Amino acid sequence: MAITAQDVNKLRQETGAGMMDCKKALTEANGDFEAAKDILRKQGQKIANKRADNATSEGLVLTQVSEDGTTGTVVAVACETEPVSKVEDFRNLAKQVLDVAVSTKAASKEELLATPQADGRSLQDHITDLMGKIGEKIDVVSYETVSAEKVVSYDHSNGKLGVLVGLTNTGGKEEVTEVGKDVAMQIAAMKPIAVDKDGVDAATVQREIEVGKEQARAEGKPEAMLEKIAQGKLNKFYKENTLLNQEFVKDSSLSIAQLLDKTNKGMTVTEFKRVAIG
Numbered sequence: 470m471a472i473t474a475q476d477v478n479k480l481r482q483e484t485g486a487g488m489m490d491c492k493k494a495l496t497e498a499n500g501d502f503e504a505a506k507d508i509l510r511k512q513g514q515k516i517a518n519k520r521a522d523n524a525t526s527e528g529l530v531l532t533q534v535s536e537d538g539t540t541g542t543v544v545a546v547a548c549e550t551e552p553v554s555k556v557e558d559f560r561n562l563a564k565q566v567l568d569v570a571v572s573t574k575a576a577s578k579e580e581l582l583a584t585p586q587a588d589g590r591s592l593q594d595h596i597t598d599l600m601g602k603i604g605e606k607i608d609v610v611s612y613e614t615v616s617a618e619k620v621v622s623y624d625h626s627n628g629k630l631g632v633l634v635g636l637t638n639t640g641g642k643e644e645v646t647e648v649g650k651d652v653a654m655q656i657a658a659m660k661p662i663a664v665d666k667d668g669v670d671a672a673t674v675q676r677e678i679e680v681g682k683e684q685a686r687a688e689g690k691p692e693a694m695l696e697k698i699a700q701g702k703l704n705k706f707y708k709e710n711t712l713l714n715q716e717f718v719k720d721s722s723l724s725i726a727q728l729l730d731k732t733n734k735g736m737t738v739t740e741f742k743r744v745a746i747g
Contacts, residue, residue: 513601
C-alpha cells in the first residue's frame with residue numbers, strides 16, 4: 470500500500486523517530502502502525518545491544534527540590550558525545566527522567582526505568598527508542614535523593630555536575646539557603662567522601678593508616694612511633710576529605726562545621742549527594 474506523508478508524520482509524532490526511519494518502518498510493515506512501532510523499537514534495541522559497552526562520558530545532570538524544601542532529587546542521563554547532549558530530544562528525555570523520578574519517588578533506578586509512561590511504554594522503552602533515533606548509547610547512570618529538614622541543590626554551569634545537601638537544626642533562618650548553596654558548591658569543588666569521619670568506611674581508614682605507617686617507615690621513623698604518626702596523617706586525611714572538617718573555600722579561617730554552627734547553633738549536614746558525568 471502507498472505510504473503517505475501524513476502517515477509518516479503521524480508515526481513520527483507518536484514515536485519521535487526520524488522521518489526516513491518512520492517511512493522505512495511503515496513500508497516494511499505495509500502501513501500497519503503498530504507493526505511499524507515495533508520495527509522502530511527493535512531498531513533502538515539493536516543499537517542499544519551493539520553499543521552496550523561504549524563509554525558515556527557526556528550528558529546532563531539535573532536536580533530538583535520539592536516546594537517544601539525537604540526532599541531533593543538528582544538524576545544523571547549520559548550519552549557518548551557532547552553534540553548529542555545538546556540535542557533537544559536528549560535534553561527533553563533527561564527532563565522526563567527527572568519528572569518521573571520526582572513524581573513516583575521510585576525506590577531504585579531499576580524501578581524508575583520500569584515506570585510506565587502515558588503511552589504505556591516504560592521509561593526504559595523511551596530511552597531505547599531514542600537510541601534508535603540518535604544512534605548512540607543513552608543511559609541513566611545515577612538517580613539519588615536526599616531528605617532532610619532543609620535540602621539545597623547546586624547545578625554546575627557545565628550541566629554535568631549536580632549536588633544535593635541536607636541540613637538540620639536550621640532554625641528557619643533565611644540565610645540558611647545561601648549558606649546551604651555555599652556548602653553545596655564546596656562539595657562540588659572539593660569532592661568530600663563523607664559528611665564526617667564517622668562516615669568513612671573501615672577499609673578506607675585502615676588503608677590510610679597502613680599508608681601512613683609505610684610513609685613514616687620510609688622516612689626512617691622508629692617503629693614505636695609509626696602508629697602515632699599514622700594517626701596524625703589519618704586526621705589530616707579527615708580534614709581534607711570529610712565535609713564538616715574541610716576548610717571553607719571562601720574563608721579558610723572556618724571549617725564547614727564552624728560555618729554551619731555560626732549560621733545557627735547546632736546546624737549541620739545530615740547527608741549529601743554529588744553526581745557528575747565524565
